[in-house]
Amino acid sequence: MSEHRIKTVFRLLWRDKFAFVAAIILTLTVFSALFGPWLLGRSATMMNLRARNAPPFDLSKGFEYILGADSLGRSILARVLFASQTTIMIAAAAVICSLVIGTLLGLIAGYRGGLVGEAIMRVTDIVMSFPSLLLALVVLYVFSPAITNVIIVLAITRVPIYLRTTRAEVMEIRxxxxVIAAEVTGASTFRLVFKHILPIVAPTLITIMTLDFAFVMLAEASLSFLGLGVQAPNVTWGVMVAEGRAYLSTAWWLSFWPGLAIALVTMSLNLVSNWLRIATDPVQRWRLEKPEDKNV
Known part of the structure; x- marks a missing residue:
């Protein structure tokens, strides 16, 4: 990405202050997921029974206990940072898998059509006929609720979103x-689809992907809260909320901080997604531009 394009993106982001703050929160979250376990990973697993359910903002036991401690005396701050890595990894893997599979099938169904396209759409209708969370619960109840299975189930339930969106966009663009001019000049199907059609569909898919990331995070938290998601010793924000529900009346901070992390990241993703929708739409982009920006 060129320096001019980076400045343009930053300028458009600065026009929407809520999206700018949301982008900062997401950046800090990714930074915490990358470096948090390295900095405080030992405090996330080390038990200190003398600090069991220690309240937040008590620095007498050290800075790592600023958010309190859980029932085994482990630092909540360290566990939130440690859990962010697993939570983001699961959500990113599920979203990327569903994006790739759904986009490819949508391109086939939208451009080629015919019997193949109808077969793809009928299978999609079958998947969409089941509530996504209920389908995930049934599959994870039958199979072991491991991280890999959680990713696969969440990816399958989100594939129809990308597939139907891509198919609708391709049917209109083709x-x-x-596109007709490219066909007349003898362009191959591969070049038509990936060179001429996909770049136009991509902004819509990126916007959906940002929203879907938030949905998958909430779905994973729901599954973990019900006991069919990620299992110990692995930890996610949803697992932390589930572990703290038995102590809500005596140690509310066990569930509050991971729940706050889920809420902040989900809200930030929605704000950034709304900004992306406007910034990538030439018709609405003027809302983020000043008159002098249009002359740049």
Whole structure:
């Protein structure tokens, strides 16, 4: 990405202050997921029974206990940072898998159509006929609730979103003049789809992906809260909320801080997604531009 394009993105982001703050929160979250376990990973697993359910903002036991401690005396701050890595990894893997599979099937169904396209859409209708969370619960109840199975189930339930969106966009784009001109000049199907059609569909898919990331995070937290998600010794924000529900009346901070992390990241993803929708739409982009920006 060129320096001019980076400045343009930053300028458009600065126009939407809520999205700018949301982007900062997401950046800090990713930074915490990358470096948090390295900095405080030992405090996330080391038990200190003298600090059992220690309240937050008590620095007498050290800075790592600023958010309190859990029932085994482990630092809540360290566990939140440690859990962020697993939570983001699961959500990212599920979203990327569903994006790739759904986009490829949507391109086939939208451009080729015919019997193949109808078969793809009927399978999609079958998957969408089941509530996604209920389908995930049934599958994870039958199979072991391991991280890999959680990712696969969440990815399968989100594939139809990308597939149907891509198919609708492709069916509209393939009749445009520049696509017809490319066909007349003898462009191959691969070049038509990936060179001319996919770049136009990509901004919509990126916006959906940002929203879907938040949905998958909430779905994983729901599954873990019900006991069919990630299992110990692995830890996610959803697992931490589930572990703290037995202490809500005496140690509310066990569930509050991971729940706050889920809420902040989910809200930030929604704000950034709304900004992306406007910034990538030439019709609405003027809302983020000042008159002098249009002349740049």
């Amino acid at each position: 009749s445009r003049m520049f």
